[in-house]
Amino acid sequence: MKYFLIIFLFFSLSLKAATIHVGKKHAIKSVKRGITLAKVGDTLIVHGGWYKEGNIIIDKKIVFLGKDLPVLDGEKKHEVLSIHADSVVVDGFKIIRSAYATITDPCGIKVYNKSHVLIQNNVLDDNFFGIYLQNSQNCIIKNNTLKAYGKEEQKLGNGIHCWKSKDILIIANRIDGHRDGIYFEFVTNSVIWRNIANNNIRYGLHFMFSNDDAYITNVFKNNGAGVAVMFTKNVKMFNNYFEENWGDSAYGLLLKEIADSYIFNNRFARNTSGIYMEGTSRIKVEKNSFESNGWGMKIQASCMENEIVNNNFLKNTFDISTNGSLVLNTFNENYWDKYEGYDLDKDGMGDVPYHPLSLFAVLTENTPSAMLLYRSFMITLLDKSEKVLPSITPDNFVDNKPLMKSLPL
Amino acid sequence: MNRIIKIILSDIIRNKIVLAYTLILSILSWSSFALEDNSAKGLLTILNVILFTVPLVSILFATIYLYNSAEFIELLLSQPIKRRKIWLSLFFGLSTAMVFAFFIGAGIPLLVNSPDSIGFMMLLNGCLISVIFVALAFLSSILTRDKAKGIGLAIMIWLYFALLFDGMVLFLLFQLAEYPIENMMVGITAFSPIDLARIQILLHLDVSAMMGYTGAIFKDFFGTTVGLLVSFVLLSLWAIIPFFISMRKFNKKDL
Numbered sequence: 001m002k003y004f005l006i007i008f009l010f011f012s013l014s015l016k017a018a019t020i021h022v023g024k025k026h027a028i029k030s031v032k033r034g035i036t037l038a039k040v041g042d043t044l045i046v047h048g049g050w051y052k053e054g055n056i057i058i059d060k061k062i063v064f065l066g067k068d069l070p071v072l073d074g075e076k077k078h079e080v081l082s083i084h085a086d087s088v089v090v091d092g093f094k095i096i097r098s099a100y101a102t103i104t105d106p107c108g109i110k111v112y113n114k115s116h117v118l119i120q121n122n123v124l125d126d127n128f129f130g131i132y133l134q135n136s137q138n139c140i141i142k143n144n145t146l147k148a149y150g151k152e153e154q155k156l157g158n159g160i161h162c163w164k165s166k167d168i169l170i171i172a173n174r175i176d177g178h179r180d181g182i183y184f185e186f187v188t189n190s191v192i193w194r195n196i197a198n199n200n201i202r203y204g205l206h207f208m209f210s211n212d213d214a215y216i217t218n219v220f221k222n223n224g225a226g227v228a229v230m231f232t233k234n235v236k237m238f239n240n241y242f243e244e245n246w247g248d249s250a251y252g253l254l255l256k257e258i259a260d261s262y263i264f265n266n267r268f269a270r271n272t273s274g275i276y277m278e279g280t281s282r283i284k285v286e287k288n289s290f291e292s293n294g295w296g297m298k299i300q301a302s303c304m305e306n307e308i309v310n311n312n313f314l315k316n317t318f319d320i321s322t323n324g325s326l327v328l329n330t331f332n333e334n335y336w337d338k339y340e341g342y343d344l345d346k347d348g349m350g351d352v353p354y355h356p357l358s359l360f361a362v363l364t365e366n367t368p369s370a371m372l373l374y375r376s377f378m379i380t381l382l383d384k385s386e387k388v389l390p391s392i393t394p395d396n397f398v399d400n401k402p403l404m405k406s407l408p409l
Numbered sequence: 410m411n412r413i414i415k416i417i418l419s420d421i422i423r424n425k426i427v428l429a430y431t432l433i434l435s436i437l438s439w440s441s442f443a444l445e446d447n448s449a450k451g452l453l454t455i456l457n458v459i460l461f462t463v464p465l466v467s468i469l470f471a472t473i474y475l476y477n478s479a480e481f482i483e484l485l486l487s488q489p490i491k492r493r494k495i496w497l498s499l500f501f502g503l504s505t506a507m508v509f510a511f512f513i514g515a516g517i518p519l520l521v522n523s524p525d526s527i528g529f530m531m532l533l534n535g536c537l538i539s540v541i542f543v544a545l546a547f548l549s550s551i552l553t554r555d556k557a558k559g560i561g562l563a564i565m566i567w568l569y570f571a572l573l574f575d576g577m578v579l580f581l582l583f584q585l586a587e588y589p590i591e592n593m594m595v596g597i598t599a600f601s602p603i604d605l606a607r608i609q610i611l612l613h614l615d616v617s618a619m620m621g622y623t624g625a626i627f628k629d630f631f632g633t634t635v636g637l638l639v640s641f642v643l644l645s646l647w648a649i650i651p652f653f654i655s656m657r658k659f660n661k662k663d664l
Contacts, residue, residue, distance in 0.1 A: 374615065375456060376604070
């Protein structure tokens, strides 16, 4: 009988999770009241409607579900949803109009120092910051759509902002019109997978001091300055699209002070600069495609021991450019569509080394207005003679085994 | 006037040089487009043709043709036809021939292989360059009676616009590199029809690079509708002004 009681008590404890409905047609009309009534482990279903309840705080472990996309409105005065508990699920809400403030950074959804939070299938519209993870672990942000409308950098927050977190998964979100689409600062061991970040005012993706992360199969298109990865090591970048990032300081991918990273199978198309590298070391750039960019890669003289292997350079105005004469990087077995050599032994690699750095790329680096003369016959002549006898361009800037045919990427 | 144009055109066709020019252009364009699976190399070849071959052939052929038809012109002048009409018909005949040669030789492969703004821009600029250099040929052939001198002058004009001008601009650029000369550079391009055409094409061909810092200045001017109109007006002026100067001289000339 004693054992039976214990088992009974155990089951009653574990089965007590209740479902609470919030909505116009239900007994509980207010989301806040629903949360107060809910116990740890309960499910709170919010039915479609417009809820203007200021700052909603979730302070216990609950499943917070929206049915028919209920709207939580911050009325430009409040942070909308604050999560102060572990293992909370937020699913299916439309969260709009968070406040704007520069000290507290009010958000659509903010997680405060917690872990195992799941945020999915939400629509965030016109918020200052979208989703903010502060000092959180093991969280998943999935299938959310974020949109903002500001024009100035100062008036906009980041779409998905993670600070001092680890083991984060960011999957299949769409971020449009924020300052930075996804922002990582001191975030480690995290994965960014299948997101689309377009039309953000600053960067599509912004990494700072975040080691051991990977971003895979994302699309970054038409952002103010492309994607920036800075002061970081061990970052993997696979299968991403970097497209149409146009402007003087816009780069498909900006690498600054990066080490030991791997850039594999990405596509850089129609950017002003495909990759810009500054102070990077021991990076492998392999099997990427650089197409129709102004500059395929800009490798500053401060970079060392980088390997650029098996890439396709097609239809770029300049394949490579640099700002000095020091070359500590290696180029091997890339395909350059401007290569004019021959292959007598038919091993698929050109017999004449290729100098990817054109004289004119160096000239425009020093005198940008020389761009006006590009493709003029005069310049073509100068370029040709420089290719034969390099005098201004560093002669060790060379691909010794240029491929004759483009790689199928 | 139509009848004179017809006579001139049939004479040019019988002459076969323009036909050969058309054939060479078309072999060059088709083969360079077929060379690779992307159209980049073909476009570059045609760009070089527009900037280099088209001006040379247009100015040389037109100059030599004008000198050789001196007797025909004298014969026409003995008829009751206005001098203005004769000179205009010659101009229309020659420029139609050159434009058609370019259109058939390079324009059709362009439209087939690159049916977008780049191809269209190149076609338009190539035709304009043909007409401009025919007009310059009229000027050089009216300036002197001596055939050798006239042809020499034509070659000089071509050399100046195709090579020297860019060399001078490059020199200026490096001498004045410390000064904000970008806007001035935009103005200077107006002094060479080849440069005007080249920049028009460049803005479509290298659009990504042109979005950079200085590129943006050029794009702000040439890329806008106003800039586009201005540069086409300038190109047309490059055809109209030399031709009108030559016509005024022809009207008063003692032949």
